[in-house]
Amino acid sequence: MSETPARGADLTQARNLVTSIPGPRSQELMARKRAAVSNAIGTTMPVFAEAAFGGVIRDVDGNTLIDLGSGIAVTGVGNANPRVVAAVSAQLEAFTHTCFMITPYDGYVEVAEKLNQLTPGDFDKRSALFNSGSEAVENAVKIARSYTGKTAVVAFDHAYHGRTNLTLALTAKNQPYKSGFGPFASDIYRAPLSYPFRDGNRTGAEAAKIAISQIEKQVGAENLAAIIIEPIQGEGGFIVPAEGFLPALAAWATENGVVFIADEVQTGFARTGAMFASELFGIEPDLIVTAKGIAGGLPLSAVTGRAEIMDAPQTGGLGGTYGGNPLACAAALASIDAFEQDGLIEAAQRIEQQITSAFLAAQTTDARIGDVRGRGAMIAIEFVNPETGEPDAALTGAIAKAAHNQGVIVLTCGTYGNVIRFLPPLTISEELLAEGLSIVLDALANA
Incomplete structure (x- = not known):
């Protein structure tokens, strides 16, 4: 950790990678986790947070990540909300x-x-x-x-x-x-x-x-x-x-x-x-x-x-x-x-339109996108084998991992493990969300 406590409010709302994911300090902390914390406690991202604000999280290596998970729908008002x-x-x-x-x-x-x-x-x-x-x-x-x-x-x-x-x-x-x-x-x-x-x-x-x-x-x-x-x-x-x-x-x-x-x-x-x-x-x-x-x-x-x-x-x-x-x-x-x-109900409605329009457009040319569903800032994409319609958990995992490597926090879910869920903070900017969605769509295209 930094010698002086990091302030979330100082964070620019932009993605910025200065190391690969995970960086060396996160790798050191992950080794300490394995030695000190029950193995039954898993983690989605192999990085350790140092500060967070609004729709971004900065890790201990100085990488700033786009947060499309909100700590599993917790920081809806944005991380470190001033109120x-x-x-x-x-x-x-x-x-x-x-x-x-x-x-x-x-x-x-x-x-x-x-x-x-x-x-x-x-x-x-x-x-x-x-x-x-x-x-x-x-x-x-x-x-x-x-x-x-x-x-x-x-x-x-x-x-x-x-x-x-x-x-x-x-x-x-x-x-x-x-x-x-x-x-x-x-x-x-x-x-x-x-x-x-x-x-x-x-x-x-x-x-x-x-x-x-x-x-x-x-x-x-x-x-x-x-x-x-x-x-x-x-x-x-x-x-x-x-x-x-x-x-x-x-x-x-x-x-x-x-x-x-x-x-x-x-x-x-x-x-x-x-x-x-x-x-x-x-x-x-x-x-x-x-x-x-x-x-x-x-x-x-x-x-x-x-x-x-x-x-x-x-x-x-x-x-x-x-x-x-x-x-x-x-x-x-x-x-x-x-x-x-602060207009957050309306913000959730705008987020719904932004996410669904992006993936419905992609669905017209990619049959692996089986379903685009949800309401507000709670949208899911279900991935399937385009020939059988069966759940494709491997594809879902590959997309999530590629997004993580590019500094975008996304979560998977679903009984069959074939769903990516978007839960961005309601305070996220359209520009930051658009960048995150673009990276996930690129990951799908390259999977």
């Missing part, structure tokens, strides 16, 4: 922790009030704050079980809900998430998702009918506490369900006394061109789970929902030592200000 830095710095000087369950503070209450106001649904709401998306998902399930007095939970094909025991039971993908970690929490069931690219001409209503029939036959509404679903799937491949699928599921849940939980950990906070993806589909979840983009890079998550459901657990039934930490709450309030006042 967030100022708010956290001020809170840091006041106090860092008291535990809200011991000596509460107004920041926690203000975040809860904001979430109750911003999330979909014109009804009385309550919120509870936690540390991670996984923790919030677990608590949403706890709340639903307490409210309904039932225990079964249904998740969907291709789902990703976290890495804890219960959330791994909800998660669909075996490698690298589930293998070797069982047995998992019980009374968890899986239903088929609407996946338009691989469903043919099936409508959302038809896909919902299939899923509901399976739920009724294999679980039974009388046993079912909750349905949990990502409105647009994240790790599963940014799968956007066909129109009508989510409303049909939500309506069935309401009719049958089942809590409908929307996992908006990745889709929340302007990421999809709306404050929450549920808005795009016209649904009002009973409970909504948020994390990632909520606090500009600080660890915070929440469950927000109908007051009568959120208040069902006994006093003391929810909580945690660090949940709603005052620094994270300050960051969240500053981030929400940025989303609301």
Whole structure:
């Protein structure tokens, strides 16, 4: 690291490579990582960050990289956002922790009030704050079980809900998430998702009918506490369900006394061109789970929902030592200000147009681009064998590696490992994004 701390705000918003990737200092640190850190902790890029700001990250060798991943959809307001830095710095000087369950503070209450106001649904709401998306998902399930007095939970094909025991039971993908970690929490069931690219001409209503029939036959509404679903799937491949699928599921849940939980950990906070993806589909979840983009890079998550459901657990039934930490709450309030006042929802919509137009144009001459999908600044490209339509994970990996070598951070995902996902910060400039996309398209052409 530098002798004096690097300031993210000093970074020019431009890619600049001064060494190969990885450079010598990153290689030295990677050797130290291998000696000190569990091998089970992997990394996407073989470089170590020194500073970051907006849409770029500078590594310890002085290379400045284009960030099209936002730390997996976390730094939507841009890395080291000035609003967030100022708010956290001020809170840091006041106090860092008291535990809200011991000596509460107004920041926690203000975040809860904001979430109750911003999330979909014109009804009385309550919120509870936690540390991670996984923790919030677990608590949403706890709340639903307490409210309904039932225990079964249904998740969907291709789902990703976290890495804890219960959330791994909800998660669909075996490698690298589930293998070797069982047995998992019980009374968890899986239903088929609407996946338009691989469903043919099936409508959302038809896909919902299939899923509901399976739920009724294999679980039974009388046993079912909750349905949990990502409105647009994240790790599963940014799968956007066909129109009508989510409303049909939500309506069935309401009719049958089942809590409908929307996992908006990745889709929340302007990421999809709306404050929450549920808005795009016209649904009002009973409970909504948020994390990632909520606090500009600080660890915070929440469950927000109908007051009568959120208040069902006994006093003391929810909580945690660090949940709603005052620094994270300050960051969240500053981030929400940025989303609301800095035009970031509109920015996400512009990013969608820029990414999709680039890859739809390329698709006209390259049949390896099987599907271009997503909403806002959450766009995925699914790569396939052009002759068979089968997933092409090898091509996807080669494109990502070539982009990394050229200083562009991109992430892969999907059940079949054949999807590149774009999650740029909403503050990224059109010019910087265009350069990043051009490098990825060149990597595809040369793969």
